[in-house]
Amino acid sequence: MKILVCISKTPDTTAKIAFTDNNTKFDPNGVQWIINPYDEWYSLVRTIELKEADASTVIHLVTVGGADTEPIIRKALALGGDEAVRVNADSSDSFYIASQIAEVAKQGAYDLIFTGKETIDYNGSSIGGMLAELLDMPYISYATKFELTGSKATVTREIEGGEEVNEVELPLVVSTQKGMAEARIPNMRGIMAARTKPLKVVEPVAADTLTAVAAFGLPPAKAGVKLVDAENAEELVRLLHEEAKAI
Amino acid sequence: MSVLIFIDTAEGHIKKSTLEVLSYGSKIAEQTGSAAEAVVLGSVKDDLTALGKYGVKKIHHAASDAFSHFDAQVYTKAIADVAIATGAKVIVFSNNINGKAIAPRLSARLKAGLVAGAVALPDISSSFTVKKNVFSGKAFANVTVNTDVKIISLSPNAYQVVTGEGTAEVVAANITAAPGKVTVTSTTKASGEIVLTEAEIVVSAGRGMKGPENWGMIEDLAKTLHAATACSRPVADAHWRPHNEHVGQTGFAIAPNLYIAIGISGAIQHLAGVNRSKVIVVINKDPEAPFFKAADYGIVGDAFEVVPKLNEAIKKLKGTT
Numbered sequence: 001m002k003i004l005v006c007i008s009k010t011p012d013t014t015a016k017i018a019f020t021d022n023n024t025k026f027d028p029n030g031v032q033w034i035i036n037p038y039d040e041w042y043s044l045v046r047t048i049e050l051k052e053a054d055a056s057t058v059i060h061l062v063t064v065g066g067a068d069t070e071p072i073i074r075k076a077l078a079l080g081g082d083e084a085v086r087v088n089a090d091s092s093d094s095f096y097i098a099s100q101i102a103e104v105a106k107q108g109a110y111d112l113i114f115t116g117k118e119t120i121d122y123n124g125s126s127i128g129g130m131l132a133e134l135l136d137m138p139y140i141s142y143a144t145k146f147e148l149t150g151s152k153a154t155v156t157r158e159i160e161g162g163e164e165v166n167e168v169e170l171p172l173v174v175s176t177q178k179g180m181a182e183a184r185i186p187n188m189r190g191i192m193a194a195r196t197k198p199l200k201v202v203e204p205v206a207a208d209t210l211t212a213v214a215a216f217g218l219p220p221a222k223a224g225v226k227l228v229d230a231e232n233a234e235e236l237v238r239l240l241h242e243e244a245k246a247i
Numbered sequence: 248m249s250v251l252i253f254i255d256t257a258e259g260h261i262k263k264s265t266l267e268v269l270s271y272g273s274k275i276a277e278q279t280g281s282a283a284e285a286v287v288l289g290s291v292k293d294d295l296t297a298l299g300k301y302g303v304k305k306i307h308h309a310a311s312d313a314f315s316h317f318d319a320q321v322y323t324k325a326i327a328d329v330a331i332a333t334g335a336k337v338i339v340f341s342n343n344i345n346g347k348a349i350a351p352r353l354s355a356r357l358k359a360g361l362v363a364g365a366v367a368l369p370d371i372s373s374s375f376t377v378k379k380n381v382f383s384g385k386a387f388a389n390v391t392v393n394t395d396v397k398i399i400s401l402s403p404n405a406y407q408v409v410t411g412e413g414t415a416e417v418v419a420a421n422i423t424a425a426p427g428k429v430t431v432t433s434t435t436k437a438s439g440e441i442v443l444t445e446a447e448i449v450v451s452a453g454r455g456m457k458g459p460e461n462w463g464m465i466e467d468l469a470k471t472l473h474a475a476t477a478c479s480r481p482v483a484d485a486h487w488r489p490h491n492e493h494v495g496q497t498g499f500a501i502a503p504n505l506y507i508a509i510g511i512s513g514a515i516q517h518l519a520g521v522n523r524s525k526v527i528v529v530i531n532k533d534p535e536a537p538f539f540k541a542a543d544y545g546i547v548g549d550a551f552e553v554v555p556k557l558n559e560a561i562k563k564l565k566g567t568t
Contacts, residue, residue, distance in 0.1 A: 013496055014515050017385045037497065094361065095354060120383050120496070120519070124363045125342075129319065129351030138428040139319045141348040144490075154432075159344055160257060160444060162436030162491075164317075168429045178497045179490060210360030214376050214389045225529070225539045230548025233556040236528070237564050239544055246505035246526040247448070247472065247561065 001057045001148070003047045004110040005081065006101055006131075008036040009065055009072040010121045019216040026121075026216070035072050038116025040079070041183040042176035046146055047114060048080035049181055058082055060108060064100045066090050070199065078186035078194035089204035092122065092213050098130035099207035105135055111151070111170045117142055117177040128175035137171050144179030250276040251335035252285040252303060253326060255345050259292035263445045264341035266301055270409040271401050272339035273302025274368055281336065286329045286420065288322060289314035299415035301408065306417045307333070313424030319348040321427040327356050328422040335396065337369075342400035343444065350400045360392035366405040366523075369397075383496065383519035402523070403444055404502045443492065446475035448505045449524075451494060453479035453517075455510020455531060455550055459487035464551075465509065468558045471565070477501070479511045495520035510550045513538020530554065 011017070011031045018027040035044075044061075051057040061084040063073050073084045087100040105113060113135075118125035125141075132139030144163065145156035155166045155174060186194075228236040240247045252272035255262045269285065276283035284305045287295065295306050307329050313321065326349065330338055338353065340346035342364045354361035362377040366387070370376045374391045377399055381388045392398075443449065450469040456462065462476075469476045476492055483493035494501055496516040506524035510531060511517060518541055521527070529542040532549050539545050546553050 011382070013383075013519065017382045019386075041497075094351065094363075095358070098351075098355060122381055122388075123379075123383060124351075124361075125347045126351035126354070126361060126363050129348055130355040132320070133323065133352040133355035137320075139348060139352065140429065141319070142344055157344075158491075159317075159434070159436070160262065161440060161442040162434065164431055164435075165433045166429050167432055178493070208358060210354070210358065210392065210394050211362065212391050212393065214374070214391045216381070216386055216388050218386050219384075222541065222543065225542040225545045227539075227545050227547065230546050230553055231556075233546075233553060233560040234563070236544060236546060236557065237560040240505070240526070240528070241564055244505075244526045244543065247564070 001050070001054060001112070002108060002110045003050065003057060003059050003112045003114065004105055004108060005039070005043050005047050005059060005061050006113070006115040006127060007039050007044070007061050007063045007073060007076050008116070008119045009033050009063065009069045010036040010119050013037070013120065017218070023215045023217060024213065033072060035076055036116050036119045038118065038177060040076065042178065042180035043114035043116050044076055044079055044081065045181035045184050046176060050148060051080065060085065060110070062087070062101055062104045064089055064091070064097045073199060074194050075186060077197045077199070078190040079184060080190065081197070083198040083200070085200045085202060087204050088201050091209060093209040093211050094124050094126040095130060095210045096207050098127050098134060100204050101127065102131055102134035103205045104202070105131065112153070113173045115173070115175045117175045125175070128173050132173035135173070137173050138168050139173045140166055140168065141175040143174050143176050146174060146176070146180060249282045249284045249333050249335050250279070250337045250339065251330050251333055252283065252339045253346070253349070254285050254287035254298070254306070255341060255343065256287065256289065256291055259290055261291070261293045261298070262341070262343070264343050264403045266408045267403065267406050268339050268341045268401050269298060269301035269303050271368070271406045272337070274409070275337055275339065276302070278368065278371055279337070284333055284335070285415070286326055288325055295417045296414045299413035300410050302411065302413070303415050306415045307420035308417055309420040309422050309424070311424050313427065316431040317345060318427040318429040319352055321425050322349050323352040323356060324425045325422050327353055329420055330357065330396070338396065338398045340398070340400040342402050346400045350398055354398050357396055358394060359396035359398050360394040361398040361400070362390045362392060363400045364402050365399045366402050369399070380523060383500070384522040385519070402502060404447070404504065441473065441475040443475040443477055443494070444499055444501055446503050448472045448474035449477050449501060449503045450474045450507045450509070451477035451479070451511060452482070452509040453511030454481050461551070462488070464554045464558070468554055471558050471561050479517055508538055509554060511538060512536045513541060
């Protein structure tokens with residue numbers, strides 16, 4: 001079983017969001033970078049569990065990004081990947097990113113590809129679906145459970161107001177979310193081992209860029225909270241009805 | 248040339264989010280001087296012609312049993328076939344669960360640029376630029392689509408449903424379904440309840456409720472408001488409430504018209520899932536709770552006293568006492 005796990009570098013959840021260059025670029029000043037939480041907590045940890053259940057499983061990690069992505073990919077290796085590939089490119093266009101990962105995936109002939117349900121920066125939720133199409137594989141998104149029986153996957157996915165259990169033969173692309181696995185932290189042995197695990201850097205293949213960010217912006221600041229006395233619930237209801245028109 | 252809108256169904260019924268995308272897509276058709284058409288896959292129990300009142304003129308219906316369950320690969324190919332046959336220049340989805348599975352596939356298949364999670368109509372004055380939320384609602388981006396065919400998936404609750412007059416012409420879509428690889432073995436659904444991600448009002452509670460036995464007043468308030476119930480992460484993790492109620496960074500991201508947060512401190516991870524709500528009400532006994540900074544209205548007080556009073560006041564407004 002060969003599994004490819006897509007890893008993205010994102011600003012920490014608590015990072016202050018600001019932009020530079022006339023609001024066309026994210027301002028990395030003072031930002032702490034993390035592995036995109038869905039990639040780490042759900043995709044990567046679930047594949048590590050699969051490897052714990054079947055030691056012959058091979059886990060490869062892939063990321064698309066500059067050299068500054070390497071601490072993130074090393075941390076992912078410390079959690080448990082076997083080796084990693086970094087495609088040396090940077091883009092805000094999902095199709096371009098997906099095309100790069102698809103190329104790595106084709107060369108590695110993977111049985112299974114995991115992505116997080118979305119990244120917490122662009123919130124596109126697009127890479128998994130694009131990869132599946134580029135590789136002509138089935139795609140199950142927003143998966144909350146994943147089990148393997150030989151080459152058959154049983155995947156529980158979220159639907160509006162419930163869940164659906166799918167069965168499908170590998171190869172397969174899955175996007176993961178809460179429920180898949182419990183978050184882990186790397187241990188010292190993992191961190192030491194990660195230093196010597198292979199991290200291959202490859203140059204990007206030619207691919208189209210279908211979209212571009214013209215400008216970023218911040219939402220207008222809230223006017224500030226209007227406090228209502230705890231004894232006066234009627235006043236809150238009046239405000240919600242007459243002023244906010246929310247009820 | 249046309250705008251093609253995907254009609255998403257569940258058990259043969261048209262989803263609420265579909266009405267939003269029909270209204271949105273029809274407006275784009277008006278903007279661009281083209282026809283609003285739609286595509287629907289699988290058997291449908293609702294009256295499709297009635298969807299004309301949301302602006303759509305023609306609906307391509309592929310009723311084959313091959314579409315009776317959702318398979319992103321099969322759906323994508325079918326929609327691509329209709330899009331090509333109709334010469335669609337803009338294809339619109341809801342950015343809901345199924346939309347998130349199909350729209351990216353279709354984007355790769357047609358090499359058509361995708362804006363996922365749009366929150367406004369495209370600006371077509373000089374280029375084709377669509378506003379979307381980024382950084383979990385902490386910022387937005389205006390994304391320009393550079394391809395001839397454009398795909399937009401619209402965030403639920405971001406565009407007001409517009410109801411007018413008219414009936415839609417329903418035509419059989421002449422497409423053959425590709426054999427699917429995914430089979431569905433079971434479906435569990437909480438029937439009769441309001442779907443959290445589609446709800447206009449959400450009543451949410453946190454650790455301040457002290458225990459699952461105290462949720463009765465939360466459910467009562469939700470019932471009065473016809474609202475969905477939600478909870479914070481610690482509550483879901485402690486199994487006080489099911490995980491499918493968890494909103495926040497790792498749970499659902501929602502954007503209702505009204506979000507009422509009771510006994511939730513408002514950690515940044517929680518806000519990431521709810522900050523697109525139009526109106527936020529916070530009820531918390533701690534005046535220093537960070538959630539008040541993100542709220543429109545607030546009550547500093549004990550939920551156990553405030554919530555029943557609030558429920559009574561709303562009943563009075565609705566005349567149901």
